[in-house]
Amino acid sequence: MADTLHCRPAQTLLRLALAALLASAVLPLQPAVADAPQASPVDIWPKLRNGLFGDRPIREDDADVVQLEAPARAEDAATVPIAIRAGLPQTPERYIRTLYLLVDNNPSPVAAVFELTPDSGRADIETRIRVEQYTDVRVIAELNDGTLHMARRHVKASGGCSAPAGKDPREAARNAGRMRFRVDGPVEAGVPAVAQLAVSHPNASGLVLDQLTRLYEPAYYVRRLTVRYAGKPVLSADIDFSISENPNFRFHFLPTTDGELQAEVVDTRDLHFETRLAVKPGHVGAAVPP
Amino acid sequence: MRPVDVRTAAGRAGMLVGLFAAVSAFAAVADDWPLESPADGVFVHLGAQALASPDNGGDIANLGFVIGERCVAVIDSGGSASIGRALRAAIRARTDKPVCYLIHTHVHPDHAFGDPAFAADHPVVVSHAAYPAALARRRDHYRHGIDDSLGALGAGSDSAVPSLLIDTRQTLDLGGRRLRLDAWPTAHTDHDLTVLDERTGTLFTGDLLFVDRVPIVDGKVLGWLAVIDELLALKPARVVPGHGPLNRPPAAAFAAERAYLASLVRDCRAALRDGVSLADAVERLDGGEQRSRWQLFDDYHRRNVTTVYTELEWEP
Numbered sequence: 393m394a395d396t397l398h399c400r401p402a403q404t405l406l407r408l409a410l411a412a413l414l415a416s417a418v419l420p421l422q423p424a425v426a427d428a429p430q431a432s433p434v435d436i437w438p439k440l441r442n443g444l445f446g447d448r449p450i451r452e453d454d455a456d457v458v459q460l461e462a463p464a465r466a467e468d469a470a471t472v473p474i475a476i477r478a479g480l481p482q483t484p485e486r487y488i489r490t491l492y493l494l495v496d497n498n499p500s501p502v503a504a505v506f507e508l509t510p511d512s513g514r515a516d517i518e519t520r521i522r523v524e525q526y527t528d529v530r531v532i533a534e535l536n537d538g539t540l541h542m543a544r545r546h547v548k549a550s551g552g553c554s555a556p557a558g559k560d561p562r563e564a565a566r567n568a569g570r571m572r573f574r575v576d577g578p579v580e581a582g583v584p585a586v587a588q589l590a591v592s593h594p595n596a597s598g599l600v601l602d603q604l605t606r607l608y609e610p611a612y613y614v615r616r617l618t619v620r621y622a623g624k625p626v627l628s629a630d631i632d633f634s635i636s637e638n639p640n641f642r643f644h645f646l647p648t649t650d651g652e653l654q655a656e657v658v659d660t661r662d663l664h665f666e667t668r669l670a671v672k673p674g675h676v677g678a679a680v681p682p
Numbered sequence: 683m684r685p686v687d688v689r690t691a692a693g694r695a696g697m698l699v700g701l702f703a704a705v706s707a708f709a710a711v712a713d714d715w716p717l718e719s720p721a722d723g724v725f726v727h728l729g730a731q732a733l734a735s736p737d738n739g740g741d742i743a744n745l746g747f748v749i750g751e752r753c754v755a756v757i758d759s760g761g762s763a764s765i766g767r768a769l770r771a772a773i774r775a776r777t778d779k780p781v782c783y784l785i786h787t788h789v790h791p792d793h794a795f796g797d798p799a800f801a802a803d804h805p806v807v808v809s810h811a812a813y814p815a816a817l818a819r820r821r822d823h824y825r826h827g828i829d830d831s832l833g834a835l836g837a838g839s840d841s842a843v844p845s846l847l848i849d850t851r852q853t854l855d856l857g858g859r860r861l862r863l864d865a866w867p868t869a870h871t872d873h874d875l876t877v878l879d880e881r882t883g884t885l886f887t888g889d890l891l892f893v894d895r896v897p898i899v900d901g902k903v904l905g906w907l908a909v910i911d912e913l914l915a916l917k918p919a920r921v922v923p924g925h926g927p928l929n930r931p932p933a934a935a936f937a938a939e940r941a942y943l944a945s946l947v948r949d950c951r952a953a954l955r956d957g958v959s960l961a962d963a964v965e966r967l968d969g970g971e972q973r974s975r976w977q978l979f980d981d982y983h984r985r986n987v988t989t990v991y992t993e994l995e996w997e998p
Binding site for chain 1: 815818819868872900901902964987996
């Protein structure tokens with residue numbers, strides 16, 4: 393029987409990764425770095441790897457398990473579209489149970505930890521991230537057999553976290569928590585279907601210095617996302633501000649004869665938001681709660 | 683002869699500026715610095731249609747000033763303190779009236795970061811009511827960007843904190859000459875301000891109008907399309923765009939811009955309707971026939987697709 397999402401201690405994993413990051417934050421002050429010929433950032437990956445995975449082996453460039461799509465040069469560092477593509481279907485026998493999305497050189501490199509199940513149908517996920525400086529973006533897939541598989545891309549972009557992301561911050565604040573589900577159909581029972589969840593939220597990094605008050609705007613972002621279909625988890629995630637303003641996720645779920653998609657989002661102010669969408673075979677639709 | 687006398691004489695004599703160049707380095711610099719006068723008392727410096735670089739010193743936006751009976755209003759100070767100083771020298775070559783207003787059309791670094799050149803004039807600094815928040819969020823980022831793109835040429839660049847905020851509309855009096863200022867809802871940015879010289883019907887649009895250079899959406903495309911209608915309703919005799927030449931009739935200039943923005947809306951709506959993801963939309967929406975109509979198209983179009991797609995995906 394497959395794990396349920398409730399069993400995965402992802403919050404702990406995320407904290408561990410953040411602790412690894414904090415430990416490494418002092419590195420830029422060390423003399424060895426000052427002597428470096430270029431301003432290239434410290435390679436944080438060994439610390440990150442150690443914090444998240446210890447000495448477990450990680451297979452790289454294993455396209456049969458996972459691939460990562462990302463632009464080599466991003467058009468807008470605050471909105472960099474990325475796609476995680478699974479090389480295998482989600483079956484009870486073999487499936488991807490966790491996807492770690494890492495942005496090495498971001499202030500908080502663990503952008504998201506996604507948890508999936510056989511009911512996810514397919515472990516493909518598209519989202520949008522902020523990129524603070526030239527960086528490797530990585531996805532590490534953990535299969536249900538415990539093996540780890542990594543794909544990575546180098547992305548040239550800068551300023552996505554400390555930069556003003558919002559085109560209209562006043563409106564973003566007003567609309568926080570509004571959500572929209574969308575299912576591109578027609579939906580067929582037993583065939584993985586594509587769904588998209590858009591969350592209106594500033595997802596503020598807390599790294600933008602207000603020059604007038606000399607205070608940083610408080611971090612305010614979505615930290616937990618759970619999507620269920622017919623009551624069973626298909627996607628959940630611990631995320632942070634490396635995910636762009638208005639977090640947006642395209643993912644799969646395995647429709648049965650009849651069921652409802654339900655999404656629940658919790659942000660850093662502990663506000664809960666929820667939306668639902670009834671899905672029937674042959675159905676195409678979208679839901680925007682008021 | 684004291685320099686101030688030279689500048690005053692040159693300002694009054696206009697065409698005589700060149701004659702004084704030999705004796706006044708100040709006037710010579712100002713004279714070398716290209717300036718057009720599309721209407722009486724209205725002056726515009728045209729920036730290069732290029733990305734900011736050491737080659738152009740960041741001088742890529744159109745800047746202007748209007749001379750009244752009492753004083754001078756500056757409309758955008760440029761992409762660096764150095765450009766701001768060149769603009770100030772150009773003003774001083776034409777008039778000795780004080781600079782009483784420094785008006786920001788918006789906070790972008792190619793327009794608003796020459797302000798330190800005017801500090802000694804103590805002008806009233808005028809902006810859209812949302813400008814201070816935008817400046818607070820963006821100032822560090824833009825100053826780093828100026829450092830990166832211009833190096834030493836960008837030294838000392840900064841934007842002044844406004845002392846007069848415009849919520850909707852206000853008129854400034856330069857002495858026998860009124861400027862109508864309009865603060866707009868989110869369009870090119872969330873703090874666009876336009877300046878209409880009522881005497882000559884000259885409308886300084888800031889970046890609400892791009893001519894020849896591809897428009898950049900840093901606000902809301904639907905808001906921008908709506909504001910274009912309102913700007914045309916002001917019936918300007920001529921327009922000074924944020925970028926590009928002055929020789930286009932207002933209706934034609936706005937029509938070209940509207941066509942591009944409308945094509946972004948149409949293409950992104952179609953992509954959203956068909957379930958095309960953002961990554962695929964950025965790849966596929968190449969602008970079609972618009973592509974050959976604009977300079978720097980490949981530098982900004984994909985970014986515009988990103989912005990417009992993420993705006994429109996929230997449409998009902």
